[in-house]
Amino acid sequence: MDQETNERNEHHSQYAVRPIGVVESPLHDPAAAPKQGDEGAPDATIVFVPDVEEALRDLRPGNDVLVLTWLHRADRDVLAVHPRDDRTRPLAGVFSTRSPDRPNPIGLHRVRIVAVDGLRVRVADLEALDGTPVLDVKPVLDPATER
Amino acid sequence: MDQETNERNEHHSQYAVRPIGVVESPLHDPAAAPKQGDEGAPDATIVFVPDVEEALRDLRPGNDVLVLTWLHRADRDVLAVHPRDDRTRPLAGVFSTRSPDRPNPIGLHRVRIVAVDGLRVRVADLEALDGTPVLDVKPVLDPATER
Numbered sequence: 001m002d003q004e005t006n007e008r009n010e011h012h013s014q015y016a017v018r019p020i021g022v023v024e025s026p027l028h029d030p031a032a033a034p035k036q037g038d039e040g041a042p043d044a045t046i047v048f049v050p051d052v053e054e055a056l057r058d059l060r061p062g063n064d065v066l067v068l069t070w071l072h073r074a075d076r077d078v079l080a081v082h083p084r085d086d087r088t089r090p091l092a093g094v095f096s097t098r099s100p101d102r103p104n105p106i107g108l109h110r111v112r113i114v115a116v117d118g119l120r121v122r123v124a125d126l127e128a129l130d131g132t133p134v135l136d137v138k139p140v141l142d143p144a145t146e147r
Numbered sequence: 148m149d150q151e152t153n154e155r156n157e158h159h160s161q162y163a164v165r166p167i168g169v170v171e172s173p174l175h176d177p178a179a180a181p182k183q184g185d186e187g188a189p190d191a192t193i194v195f196v197p198d199v200e201e202a203l204r205d206l207r208p209g210n211d212v213l214v215l216t217w218l219h220r221a222d223r224d225v226l227a228v229h230p231r232d233d234r235t236r237p238l239a240g241v242f243s244t245r246s247p248d249r250p251n252p253i254g255l256h257r258v259r260i261v262a263v264d265g266l267r268v269r270v271a272d273l274e275a276l277d278g279t280p281v282l283d284v285k286p287v288l289d290p291a292t293e294r
Contacts, residue, residue, distance in 0.1 A: 013280070014163045015217050017251045052250055054226040058243035065242070068253060070162050079201040095212070095284035096205035103199055104164045104282045106215060106253065133160070135251045137242035141288075 017070065019133035020055075021048035021119075027129050030073060041127040046134050048119040056137065059116055067109045068136040069128050074105030107132070110140060164217065166280035167202075168195035168266075174276050177220060188274040193281050195266040203284065206263055214256045215283040216275050221252030254279070257287060 025044035046067065048056055059065065078101035080091040094102040111123040172191035193214065195203055206212065225248035227238040241249040258270040 014165050015219070015280070016161045017164055017253075018161050020250050052226060052242075055240045055242045055250065057227070057240040059240070063243075066255065068251070068255075072162070079199060080204070093202045093204040093206070095199075095202045096210075096286060098286060102283065103167050103202065104215070106164075106283055108213065108215075108255075108285060108288070110288055133162070136249065136253055138245060138255060139243060141255070141257055 017135050019049070019070065019135060020052045020137075021046045021134040023069065023126065023128045023130060023132040023134060025126065025128060025130040025132075027127070030129060041125050043114060043122060043124050044126040044128065046121045046123060046126075046137075048121065048134075050119060053119060056116075056119075056121065059113055059121060059137070061113050061115055063113045064140045065111060065113060065123075066138045066140055067107075067111055067123070067126065067128075067134060068138070069107035069109065070133040070135055071100040071105035071107045071128075072131075072133060073129070074100040074102065076101070076103055076105060078102065106135065164282050166196070166217065166282060167199045167284075168193045168281040170194075170216065170273065170275045170277060170279040170281060172273065172275060172277040172279075174274070177276060188272050190261060190269060190271050191273040191275065193268045193270060193273075193284075195268065195281075197266060200266060203263075203266075203268065206260055206268060206284070208260050208262055210260045211287045212258060212260060212270075213285045213287055214254075214258055214270070214273065214275075214281060215285070216254035216256065217280040217282055218247040218252035218254045218275075219278075219280060220276070221247040221249065223248070223250055223252060225249065253282065 026042050080093050081099045083089045083092050083097050109126050111126045114124050115122040173189050227240050228246045230236045230239050230244050258273045261271050262269040
C-alpha cells in the first residue's frame with residue numbers, strides 16, 4: 001500500500017487522547033448544569049498533571065482561552081438530538097448542535113483565566129462537571145488575539 | 148475506591164477517538180501550508196464515513212462551523228515552541244499557542260460550508276493537510292448563532 005492509500009485509510013484508525021488535567025467544580029449533577037458557560041456556570045479549577053507544566057507557563061490571569069475536555073459521561077452512539085433537550089424542537093444532527101452526546105465527545109469551552117497557582121488554574125464560566133478530563137488549552141480563535 | 152476517587156483518577160486514563168472523516172485538500176506539504184485558515188488556505192472537502200451520515204444532515208451551505216481534526220503528523224512530546232516557527236520570538240508554552248505540536252494534537256478550524264453532497268462537504272478556509280483525520284464538527288461559539 002503506498003503512502004497516499006495509507007493516508008486515505010487513516011479514518012479507520014483510532015487515536016488515543018491522554019488527559020492533561022481534570023476539572024474541579026461544584027457542578028456534580030448533569031441535570032442541573034447550565035448548557036453553556038455564559039448561562040451561570042460557577043468558577044472552576046483545572047488541575048493539570050505535572051508532565052505538562054512547561055506547556056502552561058505562559059497562561060496569565062485575564063487571558064481568554066479555549067479549553068477542550070473529554071465529556072466522559074456522553075453517549076457516543078447518538079447522531080441526532082432535540083436541541084437543548086427540548087422535545088418540542090425537531091431532531092437535529094449532532095454536528096449542528098453542542099450536544100455532549102456525539103461520536104467523539106470533545107467539549108469546547110471559552111473561559112477566562114482568573115488565577116494561576118502552579119498546576120492549578122482557576123477559570124470563570126466553565127460549565128463542565130466535576131471530574132471532567134481536560135485534553136487541551138488553546139488561545140481563542142479571534143484573529144486579533146490569537147497570534 | 149469510591150466514585151469520587153475514581154473520578155479524580157480519570158486523568159490517568161486514555162480515551163480513544165475515532166475519525167468521522169478525512170480531509171481532501173491540495174495541501175500536501177506541511178512547510179508550504181498556511182498557519183491559519185484565513186491566510187490563504189484553498190477550499191477542501193471533508194469526506195465523512197457512512198456511519199455518521201445522520202449527524203451531518205443539518206449542515207447547510209453558508210453555515211460557519213468549527214472542525215476538529217487530529218493532527219496526525221504532530222510531535223506530542225513538545226511543550227514549548229517559538230510562535231509561528233519564528234526563532235527570533237521567545238519560546239512559549241504550547242497551551243498559549245496554536246502549534247500542532249502539543250500533548251493532544253487536536254486541530255480547531257473555523258470554516259464556512261460551501262457545498263454539501265451526501266457524505267462530501269466542501270469547505271472554505273481549511274488549512275489542514277490532505278489526509279488529516281476529522282474528529283468532530285460543531286456550531287461556532289458565537290452566542291448569537293450557536294443556539
